[in-house]
Amino acid sequence: MESEDSVKHQLEELQKHLGKKQKFEEAVSSLKSLLQQKYQLASPSLRKTFYTAICRVATVLKTRYTAPGFWNAGLGLFEQAELLVSDPYEKEHLKGCVSQAREELHLEDNPTQVSQPAQNSANGGYLFEGRLTVDPEPPQPxxxxxxxxxxxxxxxxxxxxxxxxxxxxxxxxxxxxxxxxxxxxxxxxxxxxxxxxxVPHKVPPASKEVVAKLPVIALTEEILTKLGKDAECSICKENLALNDEMQELPCRHTFHPPCLKPWLDEHNSCPICRYELQTDDHVYESWKEREKExxxxxxxxxxxxxxxxxxxx
Known part of the structure; x- marks a missing residue:
């Protein structure tokens, strides 16, 4: 019989695969299969590992992989898990995951749309997990x-x-x-x-918390000498003077604090190198992560x- 340590190791590996878009759906399918085979006889510790992995799927869906195909895979896992778990808190959370998945797939008004097989394929349904759906197949990711x-x-x-x-x-x-x-x-x-x-039409303002933590320095003779005699604030264009307070971005460029804040609210980028600060807009941050990948x-x-x-x- 396969040991619980071996199952835990498999779950840990699957969680790593969830972070790779090309392996996500396969990892969710493997996780669902393990859930069906091992959960009912699992120890409390192993059940908690299963729940952690399922929650990770929900988090990735909310923040990174939002296409319908990914939500379809997640919905099947959440529904299966909701049937198996006994802990009231976990069951309630999974019920919320199912609800959100249905909402993302526009199934909230027709709960049987995915699980009920169609009578024939003339309506444009497609096979999903061995069943013929009612809706046409969504476009491939x-x-x-x-x-x-x-x-x-x-x-x-x-x-x-x-x-x-x-x-x-x-x-x-x-x-x-x-x-x-x-x-x-x-x-x-x-x-x-x-x-x-x-695609967001405009970059959201920089996070107020991030801006508040930017260091403020006072210009010394040594700093002014390094900057040169014609050094100026790139926003207001005023020449810098001794003891001027300057706020420093992570890209190491500095500006007058009263100039920098409204600039970051409007543009959220360094006027010199276009470095962007983190925002409080989770949708935008998720989009940036997807763009990078x-x-x-x-x-x-x-x-x-x-x-x-x-x-x-």
């Missing part, structure tokens, strides 16, 4: 589109390499054409991959495709 493109390219490379020198000009030309087509499709997909949600994925995908393209030049 863009990371999956990207993954499929890369898989196709990798298969093409392997097939072409196996032919070696025996490959004729026609097969090489076909391969090059397919690679170019893949590259074109990837370039079409990249702008969509950069955002899983609405998408940019890394985009660079990796383009490098992989273009690297393969060079093989045929």
């Amino acid at each position: 863009q990371w999956l589109v990207q993954s499929n493109l890369l898989t196709t390219a990798a298969t093409l490379f392997a097939a072409e390499s196996s032919q070696g020198l025996a490959a004729d000009d026609t097969s090489r030309e076909n391969a090059a054409n397919m690679l170019q087509d893949l590259l074109n499709r990837l370039e079409d997909a990249v702008p969509l991959m950069l955002s899983d949600g609405p 998408a940019e890394e994925e985009r660079k990796g995908a383009e490098n992989a495709i273009r690297g393969g393209e060079y093989m045929y030049v």
